[in-house]
Amino acid sequence: MFNIRRMEPKDLIDVQRCNQYNLPENYPMVFWTYSVITWPEASFLAEDLGGKIVGYVLASVEQAEENDHLWVGHINSLAVLRPYRRLGLAKRLMTLSKESMMDTYPLQYIQLHVRISNRAALSLYRDALGYTVHSVDYRYYADGEDAFSMRLWINGNPDILRHRRQRWKIFGSFHRFMVRKHEQLAYCFRGTGSAS
Numbered sequence: 001m002f003n004i005r006r007m008e009p010k011d012l013i014d015v016q017r018c019n020q021y022n023l024p025e026n027y028p029m030v031f032w033t034y035s036v037i038t039w040p041e042a043s044f045l046a047e048d049l050g051g052k053i054v055g056y057v058l059a060s061v062e063q064a065e066e067n068d069h070l071w072v073g074h075i076n077s078l079a080v081l082r083p084y085r086r087l088g089l090a091k092r093l094m095t096l097s098k099e100s101m102m103d104t105y106p107l108q109y110i111q112l113h114v115r116i117s118n119r120a121a122l123s124l125y126r127d128a129l130g131y132t133v134h135s136v137d138y139r140y141y142a143d144g145e146d147a148f149s150m151r152l153w154i155n156g157n158p159d160i161l162r163h164r165r166q167r168w169k170i171f172g173s174f175h176r177f178m179v180r181k182h183e184q185l186a187y188c189f190r191g192t193g194s195a196s
């Protein structure tokens with residue numbers, strides 16, 4: 001049994017320890033504190049019945065690179081201690097963070113970076129949570145490894161929606177053309193009928 005709840009400033013020393021056990025990307029305490037105080041709705045943790053922190057997600061909210069008016073969720077760090085993996089904890093933490101950020105901000109998408117060799121995390125993001133690869137950021141990590149920049153679109157990817165709208169526009173023009181032809185034919189037949 002686990003308790004999943006919002007991350008609070010009092011948890012940060014233990015959360016930072018969990019981060020250091022599990023990931024080479026470690027942030028200074030000032031970053032953890034700033035994130036949790038600025039976006040208290042975005043970050044969550046999982047603890048066992050004894051109160052031991054076994055997993056966390058640290059997230060923030062920012063403006064999109066493409067457009068200042070768009071809000072974007074950002075997953076900065078996610079980890080689950082090794083003995084507690086494959087129990088669905090990361091999926092639950094990520095889902096709670098997403099829903100909570102969406103309740104507070106009109107998010108366009110959520111983004112994150114993942115090492116291209118991190119098969120477990122890639123599978124979690126892509127197969128279990130529906131993220132797609134947006135781009136590859138070469139030598140993104142300090143040791144030179146590349147990262148996939150991944151996104152989860154909240155209201156649909158605008159590029160795909162634009163294509164769909166274009167398809168419907170073409171279909172709409174074709175449909176209107178056929179209706180007009182049908183009306184012209186009907187008019188001809190009616191004309192023929194009244195002449196006989």
Ligand SMILES: CC(C)(COP(=O)(O)OP(=O)(O)OC[C@H]1O[C@@H](n2cnc3c(N)ncnc32)[C@H](O)[C@@H]1OP(=O)(O)O)[C@@H](O)C(=O)NCCC(=O)NCCS
Nearest residue numbers: 078079080085086087088089090091114120121123124128
């Ligand atoms: C990646 C990580 C957070 C996953 O945590 P987790 O709690 O074990 O993940 P979940 O149990 O919620 O897994 C949900 C789904 O993700 C996928 N997944 C998770 N771990 C996987 C693995 N080792 N291999 C393949 N798929 C995996 C599966 O689809 C899984 O669903 P399933 O168990 O029904 O098959 C964990 O392995 C971890 O802490 N790794 C080290 C830190 C890290 O890499 N963080 C991500 C940085 S970007």
